[in-house]
Amino acid sequence: MTAPTLPSDRSEGSGPSRRDGAAPRDSAGLIRAEESVLAPNYHPLPVVVARAEGAWVEDVEGRRYLDLLAGYSALNFGHRHPVLVEAAHRQLDRLTLTSRAFHNDRLAGFAERLAALTGQEMVLPMNTGAEAVESAVKVARKWAYDVKGVPEDRATIVVAADNFHGRTTTIVGFSTDDTARAGFGPFAPGFRVVPYNDLAAIEAAVDATTAAVLLEPVQGEAGVIVPDDGYLAGVREITRRAGCLFVADEIQSGLGRTGSTLAVDLEDVTPDLVLLGKALGGGIVPVSAVVGRRDVLQVLGPGTHGSTFGGNPLAAAVGSAVVGLLETGEYQRRAAELGIVLRDGLAPLVGRGVVAFRTRGLWAGVDVDPALGTGREIGERLLAEGVLVKDTHGSTIRIAPPLTITEDQLHGALTALARVLTSG
Known part of the structure; x- marks a missing residue:
């Protein structure tokens, strides 16, 4: 799951030195919610994405993450295909x-x-x-x-x-x-x-x-x-x-x-x-x-x-x-084949932090044991592992990576999920 070096153009102010607006920010470029000029209709994970390619995104500090949300399936073909x-x-x-x-x-x-x-x-x-x-x-x-x-x-x-x-x-x-x-x-x-x-x-x-x-x-x-x-x-x-x-x-x-x-x-x-x-x-x-x-x-x-x-x-x-x-038909085939990898990778986690899961192609809803935390908390722990997911309804997380993800990358993400669940 080694992340590639992504294209970078710091000259346009895309790095951590860029600070649009007057609201104070922390070192990651995040504005405190109560001081943001953005309406608070979202509760995003604490990551500020500056670049992306394929299944990878990079934040303003240069940290790289594997994207398992893919813009709620808007990025089926990855970032910047x-x-x-x-x-x-x-x-x-x-x-x-x-x-x-x-x-x-x-x-x-x-x-x-x-x-x-x-x-x-x-x-x-x-x-x-x-x-x-x-x-x-x-x-x-x-x-x-x-x-x-x-x-x-x-x-x-x-x-x-x-x-x-x-x-x-x-x-x-x-x-x-x-x-x-x-x-x-x-x-x-x-x-x-x-x-x-x-x-x-x-x-x-x-x-x-x-x-x-x-x-x-x-x-x-x-x-x-x-x-x-x-x-x-x-x-x-x-x-x-x-x-x-x-x-x-x-x-x-x-x-x-x-x-x-x-x-x-x-x-x-x-x-x-x-x-x-x-x-x-x-x-x-x-x-x-x-x-x-x-x-x-x-x-x-x-x-x-x-x-x-x-x-x-x-x-x-x-x-x-x-x-x-x-x-x-390439992407349909990839979703079907990698969907089997996803299903087979989740199955051993049932009873080891996962209560149940559902898959259809390269798409999964994973119900995590509430004793281990909410879906939001699991998402934050995965963020620390370099993997981006999003919660929905209690302790459920969704997995929907770009259809361009590789089998090795998917295995790496599933290993990170197992690590988060067993260390929680």
Whole structure:
């Protein structure tokens, strides 16, 4: 797990001598929380990253860390993948934004390649994951009114408990996470929450007003919760019989993470709409999309929905390069093969600090014995070992390294985790 020397340019003030703003900082470049001008909506680990390449990041003091978070899967291809960086540089010299008031020469090609990669017919380009989810909610409701014949303002959408689809007020309104939801009401009506991985509950919740069932094929923020085999196929069958849409949020699970292009591919399921984001921008620019059936997305007409930056030329260029990486199948294969290494490396830790774990491809949720500390505390101990992870919900940590990580690097990270658990 030896860290390489990363490119450095201290001349631009990237080192520890740089101190933007007037707030006093410690030797690591950290501003005391009470004196920061940043709104306190995050609680980051105490590391200040200045450079990165591949699976490695380097802080302002030159310390190197193996990144096992990968930007919540936004960095599936690692930091500064040369193909993606080159695509961005090339486009920056030509054209970055027109808005959708005009055509640009990159968007159509991007949309065609993305549709072909995902086995869908039409693409609605957006920017962030939450924007893709909001767009899908609008599309599903309009389809329900225009096509299914649901009475105006009566459409409902079935969602799963413990979901994470974003942070906008519509989305947190159907969250069951009190931290995300409390204090932000009133919320939009029209959502029915059922337990995850419960087909009978979905069957009972759908009716003539149901526009869609919206869920994550694997619940990432909840702790990489993997449903039973057959669950996604069952959802597809229920929605088909009920005459409503199946909307799969693949913003974290999609684009190689689970060992296939999409997580639904593992059950040979084709949703009506698939939501993509994070990795679609290659860790360079925010890019998201709703991909799906032509007859569903065609309910939108000029003026019914839009985005100033959605489908901009820079995003389309980077997104096309991301699709190009996935078209070879290399990264899907790597995630599947290294996922076995990850699973086999975690298995001996059960009963030795790990209570349970779940994996899907190169992605794991690890429940640590609460007696050893919270997920946050485990993350801080791993930070001292040169490994970056992030906690979620109590004593659970998530492992989602770049798909470019090597087997040796992964073994090294698992050894560090074992050391942290046995020394705690």
